Amino acid sequence: MANIATQRIQRELNEVAKFDEAQKKAISIEIVNGSLLEFIGKIAGPPDTPYEGGIFNLEIKIPPSYPFNPPKMRFITKIWHPNISSVTGAICLDILKDQWAAAMTIRTVLLSLQALLAAAEPDDPQDAVVARQYKEDHELFVQTAKHWTLVYARPDSDKEKWSNLDFDAKIAKLREVMGCDEHQARVALSSNNWDLDRATQSML
Known part of the structure; x- marks a missing residue:
């Protein structure tokens, strides 16, 4: 199973480099310690948001059962956002849990996270303190x-x-x-x- 995961990841890495987001440095992926199961993802804060101009690093760990199970991701860069823990960097995003589909890729998750920075969902928070401030x-x-x-x-x-x-x-x-x-x-x-x-x- 792990072999399927590494083959799939290698293909995804090649694809990410071809997309416009990578050329514009909006998202990127870096291999950690030469392993195809561990990465640092980077997303640029979207324009016209409080995160504009920021570069946010994420820890990405690929399970051996990938792509049938989602990657595990968390923010390493500290961030103030209702759907991301200000303490641990844990993320509340349905496609990283029960809404994952094998057709999805790391690229689509990073783009979804970028969209989440632009459109928070305070009624489904990961960080209740931030969500309360967001609403009040x-x-x-x-x-x-x-x-x-x-x-x-x-x-x-x-x-x-x-x-x-x-x-x-x-x-x-x-x-x-x-x-x-x-x-x-x-x-x-x-x-x-x-x-x-x-x-x-x-x-x-």
Whole structure:
């Protein structure tokens, strides 16, 4: 069975390189450790979304039963999105579960994930905290998602131009008060709608 999987993957890799998305660097796949069962996928954040300009890396593991069972995928790059865990990178997407079909490919999954970044489904969340913010204070969600994209997914050269000074100041203050690292402060503030008092309480 594993032999079927590796043959199929080799064909898929050749196909991905031919498509326009690869030429435009919208999606790409890289082999890890010379194995045809382990990859790093990359997707570009779609235009006109909080993820624009970001490059998001995904861990892709191919089961020996592929293509009859879906690949296992999770985001390695941290991201603020209702359908992706801000903690583990786990993804809520039906084609990675019970809606998978053997005719699908890694390319179609990466394109579906790119579409998910452009059109979240907050009523079927992977991360309930993010989904609540998305529905209750959408503008704050957009600003938070942009901030996470800036910090975790954009090239260093962009950082000064796109930074949110208010968020940066609150992160610095929470780190000073709680003695935590930058990421812990960012998570606490993001999860508490950037309310410094509530974020502090959540860390006690």
